[in-house]
Amino acid sequence: MTxxxxxxxxxxxxxxxxxxxxxxxxxxxxxxxxxxxxxxxLYNTQQLRQLNFIRRGRQLGFSLEEIHSLLNLWRDxxxxxxxxxxxxxxxxxxxxxxxxxxxxxxxxxxxxxNQCCGNxxxxxxILDSLAGPESMV
Amino acid sequence: MTxxxxxxxxxxxxxxxxxxxxxxxxxxxxxxxxxxxxxxxLYNTQQLRQLNFIRRGRQLGFSLEEIHSLLNLWRDxxxxxxxxxxxxxxxxxxxxxxxxxxxxxxxxxxxxxNQCCGNxxxxxxILDSLAGPESMV
DNA sequence: CCTTGACCTTCCCATAAGGTTAAACTTTAG
DNA sequence: CTAAAGTTTAACCTTATGGGAAGGTCAAGG
Numbered sequence: 001m002t003x004x005x006x007x008x009x010x011x012x013x014x015x016x017x018x019x020x021x022x023x024x025x026x027x028x029x030x031x032x033x034x035x036x037x038x039x040x041x042l043y044n045t046q047q048l049r050q051l052n053f054i055r056r057g058r059q060l061g062f063s064l065e066e067i068h069s070l071l072n073l074w075r076d077x078x079x080x081x082x083x084x085x086x087x088x089x090x091x092x093x094x095x096x097x098x099x100x101x102x103x104x105x106x107x108x109x110x111x112x113x114n115q116c117c118g119n120x121x122x123x124x125x126i127l128d129s130l131a132g133p134e135s136m137v
Numbered sequence: 138m139t140x141x142x143x144x145x146x147x148x149x150x151x152x153x154x155x156x157x158x159x160x161x162x163x164x165x166x167x168x169x170x171x172x173x174x175x176x177x178x179l180y181n182t183q184q185l186r187q188l189n190f191i192r193r194g195r196q197l198g199f200s201l202e203e204i205h206s207l208l209n210l211w212r213d214x215x216x217x218x219x220x221x222x223x224x225x226x227x228x229x230x231x232x233x234x235x236x237x238x239x240x241x242x243x244x245x246x247x248x249x250x251n252q253c254c255g256n257x258x259x260x261x262x263i264l265d266s267l268a269g270p271e272s273m274v
Numbered sequence: 275c276c277t278t279g280a281c282c283t284t285c286c287c288a289t290a291a292g293g294t295t296a297a298a299c300t301t302t303a304g
Numbered sequence: 305c306t307a308a309a310g311t312t313t314a315a316c317c318t319t320a321t322g323g324g325a326a327g328g329t330c331a332a333g334g
Contacts, residue, residue, distance in 0.1 A: 056267045061242045074264050085255035095243050102236045105198045118222035127211050130193045
């Protein structure tokens with residue numbers, strides 16, 4: 001006697017939007033749920049758990065493709081945790097690289113912003129830098 | 138007697154792709170360049186400087202919209218460096234926030250990955266975390 | 275004159291992860 | 305019975321960029 005939820009209720013319960021739930025289904029992340037005679041999607045507790053799984057995966061920045069793999073591993077009793085860890089470490093690498101890139105940008109930008117007096121004068125180190133060395137003539 | 142460049146040459150010289158140069162033009166970032174009788178775009182030194190400006194702006198992570206504003210300020214002799222600095226500091230804020238979000242993710246992910254033994258055993262802290270507290274039953 | 279290859283043109287499609295809107299149908303409350 | 309709220313599909317918007325098709329142009333060589 002599991003309570004079946006319509007998509008709006010499942011959305012509220014999982015913290016996802018109804019639109020995204022349909023999108024995940026269309027992307028192959030979720031099995032197509034049963035429907036009422038009128039065509040309304042119905043979700044049970046198991047599907048709700050998958051929705052929460054997806055939401056947590058997105059919060060950790062995993063792509064839908066990665067979440068797809070993680071979901072498949074989760075559902076597979078014969079999985080090897082090695083595979084899960086591999087996906088996570090690949091993602092960790094991506095995250096670390098993005099952080100490094102942003103920090104690089106941050107460093108340059110901070111230096112330039114400090115050199116720009118930021119008053120009514122038109123001279124600006126930021127624009128000079130974007131304009132490149134040839135504009136220093 | 139400025140040498141006029143076709144879009145492919147301008148692309149090579151600026152480090153952008155021809156595709157992107159057309160896209161920037163269509164987005165209103167660049168003035169529509171003169172054309173040959175056959176319709177080929179022609180770029181002069183000034184336009185080339187603008188292309189380099191855009192490339193450097195993108196390298197610093199500015200959005201096309203921000204670069205649009207920066208280009209307008211660059212071309213405006215009556216600009217106030219205050220406005221430039223404002224855009225840069227807004228972007229710096231965005232960058233700092235993204236770094237913080239990624240570092241948060243990094244922390245959680247590292248902890249989980251360390252708890253996952255990563256062998257042929259199916260048990261995995263990463264999956265457990267994604268599955269949520271209700272699966273701990 | 276004709277071909278070939280390297281350009282160039284515009285237009286359409288795709289990405290990731292959603293948001294928004296609209297027309298039509300269903301369910302529920304009063 | 306009616307009105308409100310929920311659902312359905314579908315389509316278009318976003319950002320910045322890549323890919324490809326179909327066709328025009330140009331220069332070199334036969």
